Every structure is written in C-alpha cells, then in structure tokens.
Amino acid sequence: MGNKEEILSIATRLFATRGYDVVGIQEIVDQAGISKPTMYHYFGSKNGLLTAIMENNFRRLLLELSPATVYSGDLPATLTSIVKAYFRFAVRNPEFYRLHLAFWFSPPSSDGFIAAKEWWEKQQQLLEMVFMLAANNHGNMKNRHRIYAATFLGTINTFVAFFLNGYAELDDNACHSLVRQFSHGIYS
Amino acid sequence: MGNKEEILSIATRLFATRGYDVVGIQEIVDQAGISKPTMYHYFGSKNGLLTAIMENNFRRLLLELSPATVYSGDLPATLTSIVKAYFRFAVRNPEFYRLHLAFWFSPPSSDGFIAAKEWWEKQQQLLEMVFMLAANNHGNMKNRHRIYAATFLGTINTFVAFFLNGYAELDDNACHSLVRQFSHGIYS
C-alpha cells in the first residue's frame, strides 16, 4: 500500500472514530509514519483529504448500488436488493459508513456536509427513480417519491447505525424485516 | 434574559449552525457581549455548557413526550400523538433539534454523543414501552420492541431533518403520512 492509500485509510478511521474536526493532520501523518508535507503534497489540504475519502468510497457505493436499483415491476424485490447492497457495503466499509453518517445531520455549512452533499443527491436520485417508476403500478404513491426515497434511506441508515453500534446484524433477516416494515407495515 | 440564558441561547444557535467542535468559546462570549470568565463561572467548561444545553432542552422534550406515550390500546393513535409531540417540539426548538441530530450519528467518543446519550436512552425507554404493551395486542410484534422503537424514532428524525432543511412541513398531514407509512405501509 502506497503512502497515499495509507493516508486515506488512516484518516478515514480516525475521522470516523473521533470526529473530523477534532483530529489534527499531525496525528494522521504520525500514525502513517510520514510527515505533513507528504500529506499536503497528495491532498492539498485537510478538506482535500476529506473530499478524496468521500469520492473514493461513494464512487464504489454507487457502483454497487446502481444495478440494485433497476426496477423490474416488483417493488419489494427491488427494495430488497437495494437494502442488501447498502448492508453489504456497510459491513465491508464500517468506518466510512460511520463517517458519512456523522455528516448526514451535521450543519450544512460544515466541511463534512459539503463534502458529502453531492453524493447523497446521487443516491437520492437513484432511489427516487425507483419509487417514481413504481408509482405507475401503485397509484397512491404518486408525487411521494421524494419523501419515500428519503425515509427509505433514513430507515436503512437507522438499521446500519444499529449494526455499527453492535446492537444488530445486517443479515438477510434484518433486510427482510426492514423491507417488510417499510413496505407492508408491522401489522400484516 | 440573564447572562446565563443568553449564553445558552447563543451557544445553541452557534453549535447547531456551525458545529460544536469548530465554534470557540471566544465567539460565543463575543456575541453574548460578555467575557470568557463569565461563561466559565456559570458552566465550568465548554463541555459543561454543552451538558447544560442538553439537559435544558431534553428535559422539556421528555416532559412533552411522556403523556403522549401512554398506551391506551390503540397503537396508531398512540403513535400519532407521539409524532405530534416530536413535531411540535422540533418546530418550536429547531436549533436544538438540529444540534442533537448532529450528535446522533457522531462518534461515540465525541463530546456531543456522550452529552446526549443518556437522554436518547430515556426516549428509547419510553418508546419501547409503547411497543411492548402493543405486543400484547399484536402477537407478531413480540421481542421486536427495541428495533421498532429505534426505527420509529429514526423515521421521525428523518422527517424532522427534511423539515429543518426546508423540504417539508411538519403538519398533521406529514404526521398522518409518517404513522401510516410506518404502521400500515405504503401500499394499503
């Protein structure tokens, strides 16, 4: 692993476990066994490092998510494949997932929010498309694709947060439970 | 308004809009028109100020939430009154709500997470109780009260975040929509 990847990996872990604002560049380069100018050579600034982390990880997430969002006419099946894609990614990249979750509700003026914003919008677009297409089959869903996409992602992230804190597993059971709860309710 | 309340109010706004870690004590006392020792006299430390903000606001939230969580046998009605309590509180205290949401997914070792943790647990307990009692009427809900309480609050917070970002209103319509989506699903 080259220095660049090493810096990305260590910074992701430190930012996720302690917070972007409280972790200094010095601590990152110390743990990476390099010096500050090396980091600034690769990423230009602390914010540039954060941007690179977002880009690196979100690109892979969207790559795995895209095929799962193809709507085939069976909404529960599509939602299930989406949830599975998110779960798999979260399990494989728990540190990054925790980091971007921390930015989700952070102040819109903060570095983290700004760095993640464009990537959330891409996720939102993918999910909205699913609910928009599904609205053709389910009349009562019309004009609600935005709120459905947002709350669906919100529910997914709530489950993932449960997992990241050690309270639950992200297995097929949880996936089924989530889709069932979201799409059919807790009574049926 | 005395200096103490002035500090609390200004700190809440600054922490919420710019982030706890990036806002310095100096900026708070400047905007409050006082000096640093005054703030340290009242709150002891920056963390003490944060603790006071959490205590102040969460106490009021729980006070308004408690009566709404009394389960009368009608789960949708109870959930509706809970959502209304949250919505009303969020509308009246948007800055604090944004602040505590920012801490929700922040690193467990961060000051914000630690300051808010005990209060989330109290909310969680109130909500779990509702789903536990409801499980008597709905057999398939047994042993799921924890995940239901967590995802219910997650859905509420997702809606509130939508509101805080200017994308939706927290009116009766949204409340009904949330409860319906959570408890009956998006098809029926």
Add this chain to the structure above:
DNA sequence: TGTATATTATACCGATCAGTATATTTTGTC
C-alpha cells in the same frame, strides 16, 4: 453601613491548529 458573596473584566498561559518555505532524497526517462 459593613461585609460577604456572586459576577464580571483584563490580560495572560501553554498547547495545538492548518499550512508552508526550503532543502533533500528518490524515481523515472533519455
């Protein structure tokens, strides 16, 4: 009025922050 206590200000502390000027080493290319 005297006195203790609660408030507040001035001026400072050491530590750490993000970032950089300069120089050196490594690496790839001809």
Add this chain to the structure above:
DNA sequence: GACAAAATATACTGATCGGTATAATATACA
C-alpha cells in the same frame, strides 16, 4: 550517467484553541 520531476523531511509561521490567575465591581443581606 545526466537530468527533470515526483516525493519526502526539517523546521517553522501566525492564529486560535480551551482555560485561568488576578483583581475589580455589583449585589444582597446583616
């Protein structure tokens, strides 16, 4: 091997951080 460019280190900057030592002022009560 010559040379350009990429990569890295030492040592530093000014600014800001949370927090405080000391002292002055306002308030409340005897």
